[in-house]
Amino acid sequence: MNNKSMKSQKKTDKLSKYKPEDLASSIVFPGPENENESRLELVSQYRKEWESKRTPKDRLISQLLQLKFQIEEVIRSDKYDKEKHFGYFLKEYISCLEKKNKEFAEEVDVDPTELSLFINRRRDPPEKFIIRLEIHSNKNFPAIMWYKLIEKEKEYKLMYNNDIRASEYGHVKGKLRISI
Amino acid sequence: MFVNEVQTGNLIEVEVVEIEEKDFEFLSEKDSQFKVFVWKEYKGKEVYKLRLKDSKAILGLMHIVDHLNPNIDAIEIKLLEVRNDNIGKSKKYDFITGCLIAFACRMSFIREHNGFLFLIPKTSLIKHYSQNYGLEYIPPFGPNKTGIMIVNEKLAYRLIKQFLNE
Numbered sequence: 001m002n003n004k005s006m007k008s009q010k011k012t013d014k015l016s017k018y019k020p021e022d023l024a025s026s027i028v029f030p031g032p033e034n035e036n037e038s039r040l041e042l043v044s045q046y047r048k049e050w051e052s053k054r055t056p057k058d059r060l061i062s063q064l065l066q067l068k069f070q071i072e073e074v075i076r077s078d079k080y081d082k083e084k085h086f087g088y089f090l091k092e093y094i095s096c097l098e099k100k101n102k103e104f105a106e107e108v109d110v111d112p113t114e115l116s117l118f119i120n121r122r123r124d125p126p127e128k129f130i131i132r133l134e135i136h137s138n139k140n141f142p143a144i145m146w147y148k149l150i151e152k153e154k155e156y157k158l159m160y161n162n163d164i165r166a167s168e169y170g171h172v173k174g175k176l177r178i179s180i
Numbered sequence: 181m182f183v184n185e186v187q188t189g190n191l192i193e194v195e196v197v198e199i200e201e202k203d204f205e206f207l208s209e210k211d212s213q214f215k216v217f218v219w220k221e222y223k224g225k226e227v228y229k230l231r232l233k234d235s236k237a238i239l240g241l242m243h244i245v246d247h248l249n250p251n252i253d254a255i256e257i258k259l260l261e262v263r264n265d266n267i268g269k270s271k272k273y274d275f276i277t278g279c280l281i282a283f284a285c286r287m288s289f290i291r292e293h294n295g296f297l298f299l300i301p302k303t304s305l306i307k308h309y310s311q312n313y314g315l316e317y318i319p320p321f322g323p324n325k326t327g328i329m330i331v332n333e334k335l336a337y338r339l340i341k342q343f344l345n346e
Contacts, residue, residue, distance in 0.1 A: 017268070019268075025262070026266065026276075028259060030259050038322070044252055047251065061337075066292060073290050
């Protein structure tokens with residue numbers, strides 16, 4: 001018996017006391033390495049068949065879920081990706097709906113120029129705009145989620161904006177002389 | 181995300197995070213409660229741990245592979261193991277595997293695979309993956325080969341709602 005099959009035998013012994021239903025609730029075993037291609041072919045075929053049956057509604061739901069989870073991930077993450085800002089996700093939201101900016105601006109009653117400023121990070125969106133986004137998305141994208149996204153960006157800017165620190169230094173006449 | 185404390189029925193908050201270097205040392209110790217797989221062999225690969233939010237105790241581990249090929253376009257759960265005191269009738273916590281599978285489904289959406297996920301089942305477990313989590317079995321093309329169990333976008337969202345409360 002070679003090393004690998006000994007390990008495998010040990011594994012089987014350890015698990016033999018459990019019922020299959022218990023193992024299915026606890027373990028996923030690695031599949032045999034020599035069948036990778038045929039298994040991937042199965043996935044590929046399933047994907048093709050599934051794709052052919054997808055309705056536009058299925059696609060939209062999937063895209064919106066993707067967008068929502070991506071936003072949540074940015075909010076949750078300790079890291080900050082400068083590219084994943086409010087404007088980026090707003091643009092993605094509009095794109096999921098296959099709408100032009102002008103058409104979307106009309107639907108949420110903002111000037112198209114103002115919408116463009118939000119998308120391109122030239123202006124922070126006011127509260128009323130993110131509430132309109134919540135209403136527009138039928139509460140699927142709550143205002144609080146958009147708010148947290150904006151806050152995340154502000155937090156990053158506040159922490160790493162050295163220019164503003166340098167310029168504000170001159171306005172502070174006295175400061176604590178102790179560190180805690 | 182919560183697991184169920186079997187004895188009390190209380191829901192206990194957990195989180196899934198990427199494994200850290202120091203965890204591999206702990207997992208290699210003789211008294212480690214993860215004994216089925218040699219996890220240190222997966223160092224450098226994409227491995228996640230499910231842990232209790234309060235004590236940070238690890239309850240489950242999962243190794244996933246991201247299949248970027250557009251024909252596959254899915255995440256594969258290569259390996260998953262629940263801490264050995266949570267296997268079988270006397271388990272302390274329930275839902276660990278459900279939370280890990282749902283986490284992988286969510287990852288599949290985030291990485292633009294539309295929630296698609298698959299794993300290779302042991303023949304004796306096919307029925308149970310299906311009953312426990314709704315995974316669909318796709319039989320192999322030829323004899324003496326293994327099929328796959330797949331999660332499509334609709335099931336992925338159901339699992340996410342069920343186990344991640346999202």
